[in-house]
Amino acid sequence: MPKDAAVEEFAGLVRALKARDGRSYEALGRRLSVSASTLHRYCSGATVPEEFAVVDRLALLCGADGEERRALEAAWTEADRARRRAASPAPVPAVSAAPESNPEPSAPEPAPGPAPDPTAQDPSAPEVPRARPRRGAPAPLAAAAVALVVLALAAALLGHPIRTASAPAPASTTPGRTAASLPFTWSIGSQLWEGGCGHTYLVDRAPRAVAPPPVAADSGAWAGMHGAVHGGDALVRITVQGRSPSDAVVLHALHVRLVDRAAPLPWNAYQMDNGCGGAVTPRHFAVDLDRPRPLARPVDGLDASGAEVRKIPAVSFPYKVTSSDPEELLVSARTAGCDCRWYLELEWSAGGRTGTVRITDGGKPFRTSGTRGRPAYVHDSAGGRWITDSDSGQTG
Numbered sequence: 025m026p027k028d029a030a031v032e033e034f035a036g037l038v039r040a041l042k043a044r045d046g047r048s049y050e051a052l053g054r055r056l057s058v059s060a061s062t063l064h065r066y067c068s069g070a071t072v073p074e075e076f077a078v079v080d081r082l083a084l085l086c087g088a089d090g091e092e093r094r095a096l097e098a099a100w101t102e103a104d105r106a107r108r109r110a111a112s113p114a115p116v117p118a119v120s121a122a123p124e125s126n127p128e129p130s131a132p133e134p135a136p137g138p139a140p141d142p143t144a145q146d147p148s149a150p151e152v153p154r155a156r157p158r159r160g161a162p163a164p165l166a167a168a169a170v171a172l173v174v175l176a177l178a179a180a181l182l183g184h185p186i187r188t189a190s191a192p193a194p195a196s197t198t199p200g201r202t203a204a205s206l207p208f209t210w211s212i213g214s215q216l217w218e219g220g221c222g223h224t225y226l227v228d229r230a231p232r233a234v235a236p237p238p239v240a241a242d243s244g245a246w247a248g249m250h251g252a253v254h255g256g257d258a259l260v261r262i263t264v265q266g267r268s269p270s271d272a273v274v275l276h277a278l279h280v281r282l283v284d285r286a287a288p289l290p291w292n293a294y295q296m297d298n299g300c301g302g303a304v305t306p307r308h309f310a311v312d313l314d315r316p317r318p319l320a321r322p323v324d325g326l327d328a329s330g331a332e333v334r335k336i337p338a339v340s341f342p343y344k345v346t347s348s349d350p351e352e353l354l355v356s357a358r359t360a361g362c363d364c365r366w367y368l369e370l371e372w373s374a375g376g377r378t379g380t381v382r383i384t385d386g387g388k389p390f391r392t393s394g395t396r397g398r399p400a401y402v403h404d405s406a407g408g409r410w411i412t413d414s415d416s417g418q419t420g
Contacts, residue, residue, distance in 0.1 A: 034103035035069030037096050038079065042067055045086040054327060054336070055085055057261065057306035057352050059221070062240070071241045072107040076100050077211045077263040081350055107241065206381070207374040208266045208273045208345060214385045215244040216259035216354075222297040224255035224400075226289050226393055231410035237296045237403050255293050257358045258392040259308075262370070262383060264343075265350035275343040276371040278353065280311050280318040283365040288394035294410065295402050307336045308354035313364040313392060320355060320368070357392050365389035 042052065042063075049060035049067075056063065056078055065071035066079070073079055076097055083093045217223035217240045227234055227250045238246040246252070266273045307325035311318050325336035345351045357366065367390060368383035384390070401410040 028106075030099070030102040030106045031069045031072060034072065034096075034099040035067060037099050038082070039067045041083060041086040041088060041096075050327075052082065052085065054306070056081055057354055061221075071239055072100070072103045074104075074215065074241050074244055075211065075213050076104075077213070077261075077352075081263070081352070084348060084350065108245070206379070207268070207271070207377070208264055208372070210262060210264045210370075210381065210383070212263070212383060212385070213261040214258070214390060215247055216240075216261055217243065217296060218257070218259065222295070223259075224257070224293050224295050224395060225250070225252035226255040226291040226395065226398065227252045227294055228289070228291045231292070231294075231401055234292075234294060234401075234410060236405075236408070237294070240296075243296070252294075253289060253291070253363075254390075254392045255395040255398075256360065256392070257356060258390055260355045260357070260368070260383075260390060262353040262355065262368070263350060264345050264353070264370075266346040266374075269347045271375060272344040272346050273372055273374040275341060275345065275351070276373060277341050278309060278320045278355070279369040279371070280313075280320055280357075281367050281369060282313070282318065283367065283389045285313075285365075286363040288359075288361065288396065288398075289363050291393075291398065293395045293398045293400045295400060297402070306354055307338050308356050311355060311357040313357055313359040313366065314361050318357075318366070323356075357390065359392050360394045360396050363391070363393040365391050 042049075045052065049063050053060045053063045058078060062071070063082075066073060079096060079100055080093060083096055088096065221240065223243070225247060229250060234250060235246065264273075264275060308323055309320040310323045311320050322338035322340045324338045327334040327336055343351050343353075355368065357364075367385075370381045370383055372379055372381065399412065401412055403409075404411045
C-alpha cells in the first residue's frame with residue numbers, strides 16, 4: 025500500500041473517532057496528555073504517532089469496541105511503516121550511521137537479539153566438525169562475543185536481566201514470574217517533547233554533521249541516528265492498562281532509582297523547538313535528578329486553551345486501572361549538574377497479589393545530562409544550517 029494511502033487511511037479513522045465523540049481538540053488533548061495541535065496533526069495525517077498507546081486511549085475515550093481498536097491498530101501499523109520509510113534517508117551524509125564507539129540508551133531501535141546459536145557450541149567438539157573455527161570464520165564469532173559482552177555490561181548496570189524485545193517487557197520482582205502473568209500491560213514513550221514541540225538533545229557532533237530537527241513523531245529515529253542524549257530534561261510517558269474490565273489493578277507508588285551519576289557530557293546542545301507551542305501542560309511527576317535521593321513528586325498542570333488559564337490539579341497515588349480505564353503517568357526528570365542514568369519502579373497490587381515493575385528504556389536505563397555551559401544551537405530553516413543562539417538573536 026502506498027505510504028500516502030496508508031497514512032490517510034489511519035488519519036481518516038482517527039478523524040472519525042474524534043467526530044463521533046464530539047469533543048474539541050483541546051478537550052480530548054487534555055485527556056490524552058497531548059496538545060490540541062498534536063492531536064490535530066494526527067487527524068490531518070501530518071503526523072503519525074510514534075506509539076499506538078495514545079491512539080488506543082483515544083479509541084477508548086471515544087467508545088470504540090474491540091474490533092474497531094484492532095482495525096485502528098492495523099491501520100496505525102501500516103502508517104507507521106510508511107512514516108519510517110519516509111524518514112529513513114539521512115539528510116546529510118555525515119549522519120548516515122551513529123558512532124560505533126558510543127551506543128546511547130536513548131536510541132529507539134530495539135537492542136540486538138540473542139546471540140546466534142554457534143556461540144553456544146564447543147568449537148572443538150568432534151561430533152560437530154563444521155562448527156570448528158577456521159581461518160576465514162572468526163568475524164561472526166567475534167561479533168557475537170562482543171554482543172554478549174555488551175548485554176552483560178548493561179545487565180550489570182541495572183542489576184537485572186536485559187530484555188531485547190522491541191516492546192518494553194515489564195519485569196516482576198518475584199523470581200520465576202513472567203511478564204505475561206502480570207494483571208496489566210504497560211508501555212512507555214521516552215522521546216517526548218514538551219508540548220509536543222520543544223526539546224534539547226546533546227550530540228557529540230559538529231553542527232555540519234547533524235541533520236535538521238525532525239517532527240516530534242520521528243524524534244526517536246533522529247536521536248538514535250545521532251547517539252543523542254536528553255539535554256536538561258527527559259519526559260517519559262508510562263501507559264498502564266488492566267487486563268480485566270472489572271478487576272482493578274491498584275498502582276501504589278512510583279520510585280526513582282539512580283544507576284550512575286557522572287559529570288555532564290561536554291557535547292553540543294541542539295534545540296528542537298519548531299515553534300508550534302502547546303496550550304495544555306498536563307499534570308505530571310517531577311523528578312530532580314540532582315538531589316541525593318530523587319523522588320517522583322506530583323505537579324499541577326495548566327490548561328491555557330480557553331479564555332482563562334485553568335489549573336489541572338495534581339493527583340497522587342494510588343491509581344486504579346482496568347482494561348476500559350487505562351492511566352498515563354508523565355514523568356519529567358531534570359538535571360543541571362549530572363550525566364544521570366536512571367530507571368523507575370512501579371508498585372502494584374491486584375487480587376491479593378503484589379509486585380514491582382521495573383520501567384526502563386527498552387531494557388536500558390534512561391539517560392539525562394545537564395546542558396549548562398554547553399554551546400547551544402538552533403536550526404535556521406531558511407539557511408538550512410545550525411546556528412548559535414547569538415547568531416539567531418534568541419539570547420537574553
